[in-house]
Amino acid sequence: MTLSVWALPSADMTTAQEKNELTQTPLLKIWVPWLGMGGCKLSCRRGSSVPQLTNSPTLIVMVGLPARGKTYISKKLSRYLNWIGVPTKVFNLGQYRREAVQSYKNFEFFRPDNEEAMQIRRACATNALKDVVIYFSKDHGQVAVFDATNTTRERRISIVSFSKEKGYKVFFVESICDDPDIIAQNITEVKVSSPDYVNCDKDEAQADFLKRIECYKQSYVPLDDEKDRHLSYIKIFNVGSRYLVNRVQDHIQSRIVYYLMNIHVTPRSIFLSRHGESELNLLGRIGGDSGLSPRGHKYATALGGFIKGQHIKDLKVWTSHMKRTIQTAEHLGIPYEQWKALNEIDAGVCEELTYEDIQENHPEEFALRDQDKYRYRYPNGESYEDLVHRLEPVIMELERQENVLVVCHQAVMRCLLAYLLDKTSDELPYLKCPLHTVLKLTPVAYGCRVEHICLNIEAVNTHRERPGNVDVTRDPEEALKTIPEHF
Amino acid sequence: MAERPSNSATPRELTQNPLKKIWMPLPCKNGLPEKHISQRKVCMTNCPTLIVTVGLPARGKTYISKKLTRYLNWIGVPTREFNVGQYRRECVKIYKSFEFFRPDNEEGLKIRQQCASAALNDVRQYLADGGQVAVFDATNTTRERRGTITAFAEQNGFKVFFVESVCEDPEVIAENIVQVKLGSPDYTNCNTEEAMEDFKKRIKCYENSYETLDEVLDRDLSYIKIMDVGRRYLVNQVQDHIQSRIVYYLMNIHITPRSIYLCRHGESDLNVKGCIGGDSGLSPRGKEFANYLGQFIQSQEISDLKVWTSQMKRTIQTAEAVSVPYEQWKALNEIDAGVCEEMMYEEIQQHYPLEFAMRDQDKYRYRYPKGESYEDLVQRLEPVIMELERQENILVVCHQAIMRCLLAYFLDKTAEELPYLKCPLHTVLKLTPVAYGCKVESIYLNVDAVNTHRDRPEVGIFTYLRC
Numbered sequence: 001m002t003l004s005v006w007a008l009p010s011a012d013m014t015t016a017q018e019k020n021e022l023t024q025t026p027l028l029k030i031w032v033p034w035l036g037m038g039g040c041k042l043s044c045r046r047g048s049s050v051p052q053l054t055n056s057p058t059l060i061v062m063v064g065l066p067a068r069g070k071t072y073i074s075k076k077l078s079r080y081l082n083w084i085g086v087p088t089k090v091f092n093l094g095q096y097r098r099e100a101v102q103s104y105k106n107f108e109f110f111r112p113d114n115e116e117a118m119q120i121r122r123a124c125a126t127n128a129l130k131d132v133v134i135y136f137s138k139d140h141g142q143v144a145v146f147d148a149t150n151t152t153r154e155r156r157i158s159i160v161s162f163s164k165e166k167g168y169k170v171f172f173v174e175s176i177c178d179d180p181d182i183i184a185q186n187i188t189e190v191k192v193s194s195p196d197y198v199n200c201d202k203d204e205a206q207a208d209f210l211k212r213i214e215c216y217k218q219s220y221v222p223l224d225d226e227k228d229r230h231l232s233y234i235k236i237f238n239v240g241s242r243y244l245v246n247r248v249q250d251h252i253q254s255r256i257v258y259y260l261m262n263i264h265v266t267p268r269s270i271f272l273s274r275h276g277e278s279e280l281n282l283l284g285r286i287g288g289d290s291g292l293s294p295r296g297h298k299y300a301t302a303l304g305g306f307i308k309g310q311h312i313k314d315l316k317v318w319t320s321h322m323k324r325t326i327q328t329a330e331h332l333g334i335p336y337e338q339w340k341a342l343n344e345i346d347a348g349v350c351e352e353l354t355y356e357d358i359q360e361n362h363p364e365e366f367a368l369r370d371q372d373k374y375r376y377r378y379p380n381g382e383s384y385e386d387l388v389h390r391l392e393p394v395i396m397e398l399e400r401q402e403n404v405l406v407v408c409h410q411a412v413m414r415c416l417l418a419y420l421l422d423k424t425s426d427e428l429p430y431l432k433c434p435l436h437t438v439l440k441l442t443p444v445a446y447g448c449r450v451e452h453i454c455l456n457i458e459a460v461n462t463h464r465e466r467p468g469n470v471d472v473t474r475d476p477e478e479a480l481k482t483i484p485e486h487f
Numbered sequence: 488m489a490e491r492p493s494n495s496a497t498p499r500e501l502t503q504n505p506l507k508k509i510w511m512p513l514p515c516k517n518g519l520p521e522k523h524i525s526q527r528k529v530c531m532t533n534c535p536t537l538i539v540t541v542g543l544p545a546r547g548k549t550y551i552s553k554k555l556t557r558y559l560n561w562i563g564v565p566t567r568e569f570n571v572g573q574y575r576r577e578c579v580k581i582y583k584s585f586e587f588f589r590p591d592n593e594e595g596l597k598i599r600q601q602c603a604s605a606a607l608n609d610v611r612q613y614l615a616d617g618g619q620v621a622v623f624d625a626t627n628t629t630r631e632r633r634g635t636i637t638a639f640a641e642q643n644g645f646k647v648f649f650v651e652s653v654c655e656d657p658e659v660i661a662e663n664i665v666q667v668k669l670g671s672p673d674y675t676n677c678n679t680e681e682a683m684e685d686f687k688k689r690i691k692c693y694e695n696s697y698e699t700l701d702e703v704l705d706r707d708l709s710y711i712k713i714m715d716v717g718r719r720y721l722v723n724q725v726q727d728h729i730q731s732r733i734v735y736y737l738m739n740i741h742i743t744p745r746s747i748y749l750c751r752h753g754e755s756d757l758n759v760k761g762c763i764g765g766d767s768g769l770s771p772r773g774k775e776f777a778n779y780l781g782q783f784i785q786s787q788e789i790s791d792l793k794v795w796t797s798q799m800k801r802t803i804q805t806a807e808a809v810s811v812p813y814e815q816w817k818a819l820n821e822i823d824a825g826v827c828e829e830m831m832y833e834e835i836q837q838h839y840p841l842e843f844a845m846r847d848q849d850k851y852r853y854r855y856p857k858g859e860s861y862e863d864l865v866q867r868l869e870p871v872i873m874e875l876e877r878q879e880n881i882l883v884v885c886h887q888a889i890m891r892c893l894l895a896y897f898l899d900k901t902a903e904e905l906p907y908l909k910c911p912l913h914t915v916l917k918l919t920p921v922a923y924g925c926k927v928e929s930i931y932l933n934v935d936a937v938n939t940h941r942d943r944p945e946v947g948i949f950t951y952l953r954c
Contacts, residue, residue: 002927002928003928003929003930003931004928004929004930005930005931005932005933006779006783006930006932006933022768022800022803022804022807024800029798030798030815031798031799031800031803031804031815033807229719241706241723241724242702242706242721242722242724243720243721243723244719244720244721245719245720245721245722245738246718246719246720247718247719248738251877254738254739254877257738258731258735261725261731262731291501300498321508321509321510322510323501323503323510326501326510327498327501330498330499330501330512331498338509338510340863340866386817389817397728400728400731
């Protein structure tokens with residue numbers, strides 16, 4: 001190691017004073033320069049717990065024959081990116097086509113020699129890209145997923161030049177699959193029930209769709225190792241047994257690649273539950289690290305019985321580091337793993353207070369929270385936005401896993417549920433996650449089937465709806481209107 | 488994993504481990520709580536993993552092995568690398584010339600095979616003794632050799648993951664040779680041209696028998712093929728979590744020359760009082776430092792410098808003086824001292840003597856009540872490290888414990904050393920990757936500040952842990 005002492009050349013020190021003045025934004029608890037005199041010239045990104053992931057908008061372009069999982073990947077990726085705070089939207093060309101051509105007759109529409117259809121399809125692509133431009137420029141979108149076959153080099157070249165012109169980065173995601181079983185399965189799961197086939201029986205639909213695929217096969221040119229070596233892309237082979245990744249340009253593309261490499265399509269179920277009712281729950285107090293109440297123990301036993309009855313293969317059980325989730329898991333008779341990342345939201349100075357206490361001692365904070373519950377950060381504590389970022393590795397591992405039971409907490413469960421059910425950040429903090437209820441989530445088609453299983457053990461209600469008046473000047477009664485009952 | 492008989496209906500009592508503040512089930516055995524996974528371990532595999540490098544000489548295999556080992560150890564996965572070249576140097580005391588590596592050199596081949604076996608033996612020992620990942624660093628360029636290794640791994644119940652580096656860019660290869668081969672013990676008595684010539688001939692010895700990992704023939708193996716120093720990757724059959732993390736890491740590192748500047752915020756008002764934690768502003772000397780820092784950074788004339796701060800007032804105030812746009816990371820916030828926040832060490836000793844003693848016993852794993860441990864810090868800093876790897880020139884303005892964690896990663900310090908690394912106020916550390924490690928320059932900006940470093944005390948106060 002080399003050591004040196006650096007001597008300050010004679011320099012102007014007067015600006016030092018102004019530069020160090022900061023003020024803390026009341027809602028997000030972020031320190032920003034005091035915009036006293038003349039404002040701040042620096043373009044610092046404010047108001048978030050994570051830095052920017054990308055500077056220019058990114059256009060993700062799907063590539064692949066029909067029934068290769070492009071729309072599945074598009075929707076899943078878009079759900080993930082939105083959840084981690086990157087505004088993303090899917091532009092599905094099939095939808096544009098369905099709007100242009102009101103009723104679908106048969107596969108002949110997709111024949112390569114069908115000039116009229118070709119014109120319509122080209123027009124649809126142009127319209128979709130126009131909407132992409134609007135999404136980026138007016139709607140503050142950051143990532144657009146262009147979900148279409150894009151199977152010819154010609155089409156891809158035109159997209160690349162379009163993006164270059166507009167200053168968008170392009171990242172291709174190609175799905176290659178030659179396993180007839182997987183393709184048949186895809187067709188059954190999502191194509192047969194598509195609006196295109198609403199008047200056909202299952203076999204007709206299947207047969208027509210296979211012919212549709214044939215129409216694309218002849219002109220399909222996959223991304224080429226040599227010719228496309230300057231493009232940024234990931235090629236996914238046979239639902240993830242192999243990947244080829246070329247020229248990842250930036251952080252968001254790196255995250256996208258990591259995500260795509262961790263998802264799978266093996267059938268499985270995710271069980272979400274809160275800990276059993278806790279001592280502090282009974283008293284209407286938030287946070288803390290208390291143990292289960294007698295009813296909480298009853299629930300945990302019932303949960304154990306329920307899980308046994310489900311006969312789940314190779315179930316993994318995850319808890320937080322907090323006593324109440326671990327006590328709950330102890331009743332299950334299954335090995336469990338503790339994740340600190342699953343700990344309940346840190347309420348900072350409001351830990352272990354009742355809502356009445358918070359209203360009395362921190363009325364302004366209480367109001368700010370109601371104004372923007374997702375971004376509001378407790379003093380010396382966390383926000384839902386912070387939670388999402390600490391839960392991201394949990395989500396990544398959930399994607400890798402198969403059957404999992406997560407025993408967690410109200411705010412944490414809301415975040416996980418929002419990811420799995422594609423809820424917005426506005427909806428997330430108000431999702432209903434009552435005590436003593438298990439949610440069983442099973443991925444199906446493009447989404448998730450949800451079963452609510454209430455185990456019929458009484459518990460207090462801990463859900464607080466947004467009150468009508470969120471102004472900091474409101475009366476205490478207005479603030480406390482929606483508080484759930486407690487002992 | 489907390490094992491328990493399946494027909495047992497009564498849940499076990501919980502007790503909170505006093506050091507790590509982890510809730511663990513009783514009963515105790517021999518006066519100690521049952522072994523339990525108290526912290527989620529990164530490696531969710533039950534069996535150890537053998538990482539096997541593949542590639543011609545000077546393709547970065549040792550660079551990758553060392554870097555990967557450093558990363559895995561830092562995130563808490565016990566990892567060690569086994570470099571066959573080192574075994575060979577121990578066996579054949581003096582290296583004469585490339586002729587040793589000629590494919591028709593029977594004696595040479597025998598020795599090399601023995602060295603590989605010796606290394607694998609040590610691998611077996613390491614993984615049986617608590618190691619979780621072993622990196623077998625050798626050329627492994629023939630299918631036959633890889634088959635032997637796979638068989639060895641199967642026999643011992645290890646998972647295998649290959650990391651192949653393929654590169655045909657003569658400039659990159661020449662640069663590698665200059666950076667790490669010329670200075671190798673093999674070439675201590677040669678001049679640059681001689682060494683370069685000999686090494687090139689050495690590479691040729693391997694070229695004819697080189698069988699790259701094949702998409703078809705090796706489709707059942709788990710591997711990543713890195714092409715052209717990261718322009719392209721081929722990833723095949725990732726089996727589990729740890730392999731997925733390894734792939735992600737390998738895909739984020741680069742070798743573009745750059746420097747990482749680490750410093751703490753300027754001296755804060757709470758620093759002056761001798762209190763830990765909190766969210767106070769800069770003291771007058773701290774503000775002076777911030778200004779000096781701005782001048783220093785300007786004088787370095789760094790291209791495209793990124794600046795990161797935490798979300799605490801003191802780092803942001805410091806960065807404001809640098810006049811470069813900065814980004815705030817919550818993950819860079821100082822360690823949460825929980826109930827001890829804003830206390831002086833004397834106060835902690837007074838109010839929480841047991842806690843104070845336990846911290847000195849195991850400062851890395853010790854978690855403040857309602858706060859964090861260094862171990863927790865490392866986990867929350869992992870995305871920061873990942874992004875640091877992706878970046879180029881960067882200045883990180885952070886805090887004492889944070890800086891210790893980051894420094895431990897870059898300088899390959901153990902968990903025992905980490906909490907005692909010296910990170911004084913008003914000093915910038917400039918880290919520049921070179922060869923297999925990091926060059927460190929420490930620049931003191933000549934503004935006085937209090938000393939906030941507390942060494943491990945000479946005599947520990949031991950407490951008897953009861954369950």
